[in-house]
Every structure is written in structure tokens, then in C-alpha cells.
Amino acid sequence: MWPSGAMAAMGYLRLCLVAALLIAFCRAEISSKVGINYGQLGNNLPSPIHSVHLIKSHLKSGRVKLYDANPDILRALRGTDLVVSVMLPNNFINPFSSNQSLVDSWIESNLAPFYPTTKIRYLLVGNEILSLPDKTAWFNLVPAMRRIKAALKRHGLNKVKVGTSMAMDVLAASYPPSNGTFRSDIAVRVIEPMLQFLNRTKSFYFLDVYPYFPWSSDPYNINLEYAMFESKNITVTDPGSGLVYHNLFDQMVDANIFAMARLGYPDIRVWIAETGWPNGGDYDQIGANIYNAATYNRNIVKRFLSKPPVGTPARPGQVIPSFIFALYNENQKTGPGTERHFGLLYPNGTSVYEIQLNGDVPKRGYKPLPRPQPYKGRIWCIVAEKANRTAVVGALAYACSQGNKTCEAIQPGKECYRPNSLVRHASYAFSAYWSQFKKQGGTCYFDGLASQTIVDPSKPCLLVSSECFCAWEKIY
Ligand SMILES: *[C@@H]1O[C@H](CO)[C@@H](O)[C@H](O)[C@H]1NC(C)=O
Ligand SMILES: *[C@@H]1O[C@H](CO)[C@@H](O)[C@H](O)[C@H]1NC(C)=O
Ligand SMILES: *[C@@H]1O[C@H](CO)[C@@H](O)[C@H](O)[C@H]1NC(C)=O
Ligand SMILES: *[C@@H]1O[C@H](CO)[C@@H](O)[C@H](O)[C@H]1NC(C)=O
Ligand SMILES: *[C@@H]1O[C@H](CO)[C@@H](O)[C@H](O)[C@H]1NC(C)=O
Ligand SMILES: *[C@@H]1O[C@H](CO)[C@@H](O)[C@H](O)[C@H]1NC(C)=O
Ligand SMILES: *[C@@H]1O[C@H](CO)[C@@H](O)[C@H](O)[C@H]1NC(C)=O
Secondary structure: OOOOHHHHHHHHHHHHHHHHHHHHHHHHHOOOOEEEEEOOOOOOOOOHHHHHHHHHHHOOOOEEEEOOOOHHHHHHOOOOOOEEEEEEOHHHHHHHOOOHHHHHHHHHHHHHHHOOOOEEEEEEEEEOHHHOOOHHHHHHHHHHHHHHHHHHHHOOOOOOEEEEEEOHHHEEEOOOHHHOEEOOOOHHHHHHHHHHHHHHOOOEEEEEOOOHHHHHHOOOOOOHHHHOOOOOOOOEEOOOOOOEEOOHHHHHHHHHHHHHHHOOOOOOEEEEEEEOOOOOOOOOOOOOOHHHHHHHHHHHHHHHHOOOOOEEOOEEOOOOOEEEOOOEOOOOOOOOHHHHOOOOEOOOOOEOOOOOOOOOOOOOOOOOOOOOOOOOOOOEEEEOOOOOHHHHHHHHHHHHHOOOOOOHHHOOOOOOOOOOOHHHHHHHHHHHHHHHHHHHOOOOOHHHOEEEEOOOOOHHHHHHOHHHHHHHHHHO
8 A cells, every 4th residue: 555645754754864863873973072092101101090090080081092902901991981992013913914813812812801891992903004114014904904803803892993093104295185195105005905994894094193293394384373273364275176274284184085085985084093292392393392282282172073073175074083192291202302292191190281182171261371482592412311321332333424524523632532431422423413414304312312402511521621612612
């Protein structure tokens, strides 16, 4: 029997309702909650239990991302409503790509015991593996991801999505965004099968995006406000797409979206696996300060939580799930000083600046932060306190091998030979190296053996010989 007109109308209504619910359900499937990256590269960090408390109660984070599957942290997260992303360490990728029983036993002993009471929902296979030199791991990445997905299924961890975190350097071209293109050494052999996997398993393209880095490498041509979501009047129109950009973050994300579309995958969702801004660092790192870090992170949290969602020009209105980097300033991270200053919290658990990841702003408003003053004085590069002396010998030799005159003044008989100590000589060599090569990207780092100082290291030298003082003056 055909339904009467009225019944047909009701049926249609019901269908609409179901469709509306479905759409609502689909939208609700991924919430806009902002998460936090819980890195552990510090020797002075609070315990996992205390950290989980800080993440939940102090930062009001909805999600947390780990850089491994640390059992103490997964235990501390049990029974909380925090959604958890775990990571398979990079060195597991090669063995996992070809040995299913190895993968099965890892899932069984590292994740299964905590699931589902710890809400593990994402497993990232490696950290920025496509930015590292081990090419074998690049080509083993997708095979490892497939085996991991199969093992998760076999162990009943069906809600865990598999992905991998990528940095902006997976792209060969990113400007203008519509020109976004993957690097040719990975596009066909790694990215294409990965996108196919992500699309098939309805997973995400996990991207680390730091407007700070392009800005800090070119602060005269890139506007700081544009990098921090503060610009009211700067717009960049992409001549390829006609899309109009109001901030650097959107540009960077859309370059990836256009690159994926170019390979035939226009719909894979983007998850911001890391973003943030350093609150300090070295004297020479302009723009790395508490004021700018608070500005960027508060603005981006507001952006991520905006209702309705803003998305990006290429994906207007789409929710962008995210993790801010990072929970703590981590004193054992390598690289320039800024790397150790991305935390929302100090290692003692207090806030570097006021911020809550649920978007709450204090009723009284934020306490005013001091406006940053760029450091204008001299900076030297010297041997760091507690540096391993054996390693300093190697670093000294390396510095001296760079440039013909780097170590001239510390040769026997020359003006800075005395005092003849390893630390004095290496400090001279580090400073001489850095002053010559910083314009070409040379850093005051030396595998963590060097640090910057604004206390003139040539001064005690002056007591020994005035020529030595002159030598330091020359390298500056
Ligand atoms: C695979 O891993 C298992 C350990 O789970 C090991 O016993 C076995 O030898 C490995 N197989 C190969 C071919 O490496
Ligand atoms: C697009 O990217 C290519 C490199 O892949 C570059 O040569 C070209 O200049 C870019 N186009 C624009 C308009 O910048
Ligand atoms: C991606 O997944 C969607 C939905 O499952 C499907 O319709 C589409 O064909 C897939 N795209 C590719 C290129 O495989
Ligand atoms: C944007 O506004 C600022 C301050 O109002 C002004 O100094 C700047 O020149 C403007 N820039 C552009 C591109 O209009
Ligand atoms: C926590 O550490 C910061 C940075 O070292 C320091 O400024 C602050 O006073 C400390 N707070 C407490 C309560 O110890
Ligand atoms: C010091 O450095 C040397 C050479 O790099 C290394 O072999 C040694 O293990 C290091 N010592 C310590 C205590 O880290
Ligand atoms: C170092 O000296 C050699 C010869 O003494 C010269 O050929 C070379 O160009 C010099 N290199 C630099 C970087 O000055």
C-alpha cells in the first residue's frame, strides 16, 4: 500500500530528522577540544599522576598526546575522561614493518592492558619520521602502519586510529598555499600509500605547524602580527585559488590540504599534532618570549574552539582538532634554547602565563604581561656548565676545522693560548665559529655543549694579556 500524502510527509520528516541527527552525530564525532603534548624530556618534571592532575584541573585540557606508550602515564590516565594519543617510538618502525608477531606482542603488552579504561584513541607511528635522515624508515612507515592497524583490530582496540606526525618539510612547495606539493622523494613512494591508508581507515593527517619558525627565520619580511593571529588588516590573496588569508597558520595548513588534493585526496581531515610558540630561549632568538607565547597560544586556542568553527580558507567551517606544544619547559630537549622553552608550565607545575585549554578567560581579564624588549647587547658562545669534557675536545676540533682563522689565536705562542685550558680554548673557538657562521645558519649549540652568555668571557683573559682581549674583540 502506498502511503497517503500525510504519511509520506511524516516519513519525509522522520528521514530529515534522522539525517539531521546523523549530520549532528557526524559533526559531534570529532570535537574541537584542545589537547596538550605531554613531552618528558626533562630531569625535573612532576610525576605522571601530578602531571595528569595539572593537565585536567589546571590547564583544563580535553586531550593529551604522549611521545611513547609510557605505562606509568597510561596508568595515571585510567578512568579520567582525557582522550589519549600514544606514539610508537621511531626506532620501532623498521622492525615493525616486516614482523606481525612483533607488532601483535607490542600492542598486547603496551596498549591492551590499559584499554578501554584509559581512553586511547590515536596511535601515531613515529614522530616526524619523514624529516629524519633514515630513509629506510620512510619506506617502512606505511607497511608498519598497516600492520599496527591489523594488530589493533585483532586485539579489539577498534577505536584506535592510526596516523603519523608530519612536519612542514614534507612539502617541497608551500607558497602560495595552492602551490602546496609534497617532496618528490616521498610523494609517490610514501605519501600516496599513506593517504590511501588514512582515507580508508578514516584517520587524520597529523601535522606539526609552527608559524614561529618561518617568522623567526625571516622576521623582516613576515609580519609578527600575521604570525600570531593579531593582524587586523594584513591579507594575502593566493593567486592560484583566489582564497584570502589573514594569518600564517592558515596558509601553512592549506598548503598541506592542496598538496593532498593534488595527489587525489581532497577530503582527509587535518589534525594539528603540535603547535605553539617559545616563551624564551637564547638571547639571540628574537620573538621567543612570554608575551608572544601567551599571545599566540591564547589566540589559537580561541580559534580552535570558536563556534561555529572557522576552519581554514580551503576548508571553511571545518573543526580542526589540535594539541598545543607543550605541557612543560623540557630542559633535556636538544637544539637551540627555544626548544627547551615551549611549555605552558614550568617544571615546578606553575603557569608560565595564564591560559586554559577549554577557552576560559579569567573574569578580571588576563594579568598584563611585560612587553618584550629585544636584547641588543653582545652575546658570546661558550662551553656550557657541566659539559662532558671528552665531548668538548671533539667539538673544539670541529669548530677549529671550520674556517681558516677560527682557532688562530689559541695556537701555541698566539695571544689567547694562555690560559691553556680546554674550556678557555673551546669557548674561544665556539664564539669564533658562531660569529663567522651564524649568518649562514650556524648555531651556538655543539650538541648541547655550548651555551650563550652576555657576560664578556674575554675579561679574565685581559688580566693575562691584552692581545688576547684584542683577539676576542676581533671575532665579535
Ligand atoms: C619477529 O619477532 C619475534 C618476537 O616477537 C621474534 O621471535 C622473531 O624472530 C621475529 N621474526 C623475524 C623474521 O625477525
Ligand atoms: C610553486 O612551486 C614551485 C616549486 O614547486 C616554484 O618553482 C614556483 O615558483 C611556485 N609558484 C609560485 C607562484 O610561487
Ligand atoms: C576516500 O574515501 C572516500 C570515503 O570512504 C571514498 O569515497 C573515496 O573514493 C576515497 N578516495 C580515494 C582516492 O580513494
Ligand atoms: C595595518 O594597521 C597598522 C596599525 O593600524 C598600520 O601601521 C599598518 O600600516 C597597516 N598595514 C596595512 C598593510 O595596511
Ligand atoms: C616555578 O619556577 C619558575 C621558573 O623557574 C619560578 O619563577 C617560580 O617562582 C617557581 N614557582 C614556585 C612556586 O616555586
Ligand atoms: C662523554 O663523551 C664521550 C665522547 O663523546 C662519550 O664516549 C662518553 O660516554 C661521555 N661521558 C658521559 C659521562 O656522558
Ligand atoms: C683556507 O686556506 C686555504 C689555503 O691556505 C684556501 O685555499 C681556502 O680558500 C681557505 N678557506 C677559507 C674558508 O678561507
